[in-house]
Amino acid sequence: MEAPASTGGARPEDAPRGLGSTAILALGTFAVGTDAYVVAGFLPAMARSLHVSESAAGQSATVFAITYAVLSPVLATLLARVPRRALLVGALAVLTVANLGSALAPDFGWLMASRVLAALGAAAFTPNAGAVASSLVAPAQRARALAVVIGGLTMATALGVPLGDLAGRVLDWRMALGLVAALCAVAAGGVLAAMPALPGAPPIPLRRRLAALRDPAVLAILPLTVAGIAAGYGLYAFAVPVLRALGSGPSEEAWLLFLYGVGAVLGNLFSGATVDRHGAVRVQAVGFTGLAVTLAAFAWAAHAGVRLLPLTAVLMVAWGAATWFQTPAQQVRLINAAPDETAVVIGLNAAALYGGIALGTALGGLLLPSGAAPALAAAAVLALLCLPYLWATRRFGRAA
Numbered sequence: 001m002e003a004p005a006s007t008g009g010a011r012p013e014d015a016p017r018g019l020g021s022t023a024i025l026a027l028g029t030f031a032v033g034t035d036a037y038v039v040a041g042f043l044p045a046m047a048r049s050l051h052v053s054e055s056a057a058g059q060s061a062t063v064f065a066i067t068y069a070v071l072s073p074v075l076a077t078l079l080a081r082v083p084r085r086a087l088l089v090g091a092l093a094v095l096t097v098a099n100l101g102s103a104l105a106p107d108f109g110w111l112m113a114s115r116v117l118a119a120l121g122a123a124a125f126t127p128n129a130g131a132v133a134s135s136l137v138a139p140a141q142r143a144r145a146l147a148v149v150i151g152g153l154t155m156a157t158a159l160g161v162p163l164g165d166l167a168g169r170v171l172d173w174r175m176a177l178g179l180v181a182a183l184c185a186v187a188a189g190g191v192l193a194a195m196p197a198l199p200g201a202p203p204i205p206l207r208r209r210l211a212a213l214r215d216p217a218v219l220a221i222l223p224l225t226v227a228g229i230a231a232g233y234g235l236y237a238f239a240v241p242v243l244r245a246l247g248s249g250p251s252e253e254a255w256l257l258f259l260y261g262v263g264a265v266l267g268n269l270f271s272g273a274t275v276d277r278h279g280a281v282r283v284q285a286v287g288f289t290g291l292a293v294t295l296a297a298f299a300w301a302a303h304a305g306v307r308l309l310p311l312t313a314v315l316m317v318a319w320g321a322a323t324w325f326q327t328p329a330q331q332v333r334l335i336n337a338a339p340d341e342t343a344v345v346i347g348l349n350a351a352a353l354y355g356g357i358a359l360g361t362a363l364g365g366l367l368l369p370s371g372a373a374p375a376l377a378a379a380a381v382l383a384l385l386c387l388p389y390l391w392a393t394r395r396f397g398r399a400a
């Protein structure tokens with residue numbers, strides 16, 4: 001998510017309003033995050049319904065991620081002057097329509113087109129939700145306001161896929177996406193009712209956003225976002241087939257997926273708390289090492305036919321924690337590398353993160369037909385390769 005930017009010329013009566021006013025934005029980010037993650041929970045049922053392979057169905061996550069990565073900086077520039085409330089409500093309305101389109105998709109092509117539309121709504125909503133949250137509270141409460149908004153995404157990480165798995169089994173995948181559409185509509189109504197009318201912001205030209213890529217330090221650090229997320233998150237779109245390769249049945253899938261989310265939340269929080277004490281590079285080294293070991297253990301278990309549910313549960317927690325352990329440290333390194341361009345580099349990092357998801361899900365879709373073990377082994381190798389790259393670029397992004 002991009003760092004908050006000025007919303008420009010807010011009227012005195014509009015701020016500050018206290019942390020309670022940001023809660024509806026957290027509902028919005030929860031809806032956005034659920035939309036991004038929920039598909040993995042009912043991937044097999046979707047594939048059967050649309051008469052495609054699970055690998056092909058997983059590419060709906062790839063096209064979502066590519067669209068978000070490419071268009072996020074473009075939309076931030078084009079929509080900068082749009083009043084914030086109208087922009088947020090409009091983005092959630094687009095997400096509502098997109099999820100209805102996905103729920104009613106008669107074929108795979110229609111589904112893919114609706115995921116592109118959903119990514120447009122997500123790319124317009126998420127960065128601006130943080131900017132609005134910071135403008136609604138007193139300066140001393142801005143960090144907490146951002147934590148509330150980001151908390152919606154964190155909860156979606158923990159709950160989106162298991163809720164999708166549960167809804168897909170109790171109802172069906174189309175009804176599950178219909179419920180996501182309803183959640184987006186409720187969030188849009190809440191934003192419309194609760195948010196003050198805030199003006200747009202002065203636009204940051206697209207050439208300035210992309211100019212940061214000419215900074216040697218930024219250019220050196222960003223590839224780790226792509227590679228790390230590709231290694232850790234790419235196969236998560238195919239988590240249900242991976243769990244079934246380890247002997248997990250439908251009754252265990254939902255809570256195993258939930259354990260991944262718990263690990264993701266804990267890993268993110270613990271990493272953020274330790275970066276200042278031990279330095280971003282050390283934290284990242286621990287994260288990439290843990291990720292490589294976890295994925296290698298997954299690959300071994302799948303290859304050896306190990307069917308131990310407690311082991312699978314531990315590995316799911318470790319997978320989530322190691323994947324999202326790297327994110328706070330990456331953001332700190334980028335901010336240190338270009339402290340005068342914080343909003344720009346964090347926006348680029350968000351685009352790189354979704355680029356990593358796109359790369360990882362694409363690779364997962366190619367490798368999964370060969371079996372879960374080879375796909376997991378390839379992801380482990382990619383995580384391991386992050387370590388020498390981290391060492392080679394360790395001088396970039398150090399605190400001044």
